[in-house]
Amino acid sequence: MNPSSTFRIAVLPGDGIGVEVMQPCIDVLEAAMRRVGNVALDYEWLEAGANTYRETGNALPKATFDACAKADAILLGAMGMPHIRYPDGTEIAPQLDLRFDLGLYAGVRPIRTIPGVPSLLASPRAEAIDFVIIRESTEGLFASRGKGVVTDDREARDTMVITRPVCERLFDFSFRLAEDRRGSGSGKGRVTCVDKANVFASFAFFRKIFDERAARFPDLAADHVYIDAMALSLVLKPWEFDVMVTENMFGDILSDLGAGLIGGMGYAPSADIGDEHAVFQPCHGSAPDIAGEGKANPTAMFQSAAMMLDWLGERHAAPSARAAARLITDAIDAAFADGRLRTCEFGGDADTAAVTRAILAAIDNDT
Amino acid sequence: MNPSSTFRIAVLPGDGIGVEVMQPCIDVLEAAMRRVGNVALDYEWLEAGANTYRETGNALPKATFDACAKADAILLGAMGMPHIRYPDGTEIAPQLDLRFDLGLYAGVRPIRTIPGVPSLLASPRAEAIDFVIIRESTEGLFASRGKGVVTDDREARDTMVITRPVCERLFDFSFRLAEDRRGSGSGKGRVTCVDKANVFASFAFFRKIFDERAARFPDLAADHVYIDAMALSLVLKPWEFDVMVTENMFGDILSDLGAGLIGGMGYAPSADIGDEHAVFQPCHGSAPDIAGEGKANPTAMFQSAAMMLDWLGERHAAPSARAAARLITDAIDAAFADGRLRTCEFGGDADTAAVTRAILAAIDNDT
Ligand SMILES: CC(C)[C@H](C(=O)O)[C@@H](O)C(=O)O
Ligand SMILES: CC(C)[C@H](C(=O)O)[C@@H](O)C(=O)O
16 A cells, blocks of 8 residues: 655643643554554654743744754644743743744634534534634734834834735635535535624735635635624524634634634644644643643644644645544544543543543544 | 703614614603603704715714714614725724714623523523623724725735723723622622733733723722633633623624624624713614514614613713613513513514513513
């Protein structure tokens, strides 16, 4: 069959629970690859994050950045600690540096109900929630990070920037994803542009480029929803959406809202994807309130790792990697299916080790 | 007792369902004031909105603006129509002009469950949702309205502006509201600042001023939540919040999200309040999809009118106006209490007339 592929993975556990979910994640990756065969990962563990900043004065040391730039993919736990900050008071967030410096314009944040994980919504249709938010991740309001100006302690400004080249790649990425999803049977063949084009010139520009690119994908449906209306629709009828694409700040907000719908940050994976590089990390932060207790829900970390295998498999024509990704996703679904595995967010007693055991068992039992 | 007060109300029905809910609203106001006595309203009906723009080339004619500036309060239905736009493609939104030109910095958006109106959330605690979003309404990202720049069809920029004087008044307003709510038994004595101070200088500035003003209200709790975390918390535990205060764009998003939690825009009133003037209007838009059918839910319009009476009563030391406000609010609760009045958003057959009848009956039955 296909020859065996080995991929180099830069592993950045980071801070807090990021460290706690990383080794279980590698155990899950290894178990899945063992079942599938023909694919292997070479891990390089690297320092970055708030604790690294405290120890070295640098949140993302050059050696770490260089290793990330050379790796086939980057796996990240969580970074930042509320009490460790840059001198200007903002938080340690080297994941933002990676997005900017590696050009990871497409922040992919799938929101899917795992049957057996309680929904926060009353409607039984919440079981059908399955959409993907594409958050532009290199410009928008975040272009102003480190550049905002405060004048005379009287007035502050931050400027949002939208550029054509980034938008074109972002929208093409979104339409291609909608095609793939439809092909795999989970999508509706629809991309929704989320903006505030009724008020802002930059969002009218964003929408205009969206419409231009939509014309190249005539088989897909393309529509627009204002950000405020989308915040409402995600509560009222999230099951109606497929792929939605939006600006950086809006995507940050919508992806947390979306995570809430399907059980919270413990079930929300992400990928920040560029033309050459990609970072895979759970949407959750370092969670200092529960760090060190072994209680963190590792599911989003595992889901992010599955996204990594899928991306590697597609990019390098390695079907085994994609098969291992599917195995992990199916094992997660199987482990939660009967509703008895209750993680600590829901007051359950399934800690990191228990969730990992259940998912490992499901990988081994997959037939 | 107190002498009779008469207030001049500028009435701007606007477009679409705005027109349909306005006369019922005045019927409700009149019924409540009849019961209470000692307070009267003088209505001046005025033209503004998308249809006015189409007919006159001006969405907010000078005569309308002048009458609004002279009135004791402004009652607004809804404005804007998707197919009628300014030459630059943005929407007709004279409500934004009123906010800016009359200095209505505090956008007050209460989110409260009306028992009997179905919640979208699964938790029984959704019955206890009762918080208020204060959306700054004269600057923030909206300072860029009409000023965004697109260069060579390659790059677009909009600049967010945060100023100290507006923030100080905004935060003082929020803390005073939290005091009043605690006094009336419905609040927790807590104000939450919602920002993105971990990334942006302007939000760090916003938060710093919040902390300065919080120090003047030592009896109240003051805390901070990042906007993304708040979008999540509003799905997971909205019943925990009391007053939250945020920037214009963030407030726009959170208030629609909040409305979703308690049944949608048909139950979400608002007030835009400045030091001299105030506009009261439902959060919903002109809803062209159902306009003309008599189906619009008028509840948010009535709730907004109750907010107006309450504000007038407090400002002019007219307890009868406040009593009439309470009468309307109680009547709304009474009308929906048994769960049989189902508005069209929920597939029910309670149209504008039916909801109005039920609430008028409850006003007359109040003892
Ligand atoms: C930690 C924070 C700076 C970051 C962001 O705002 O992008 C986080 O919220 C995320 O969504 O990845
Ligand atoms: C109509 C629109 C411009 C307006 C806004 O964004 O402020 C509306 O959404 C609101 O919340 O009042």
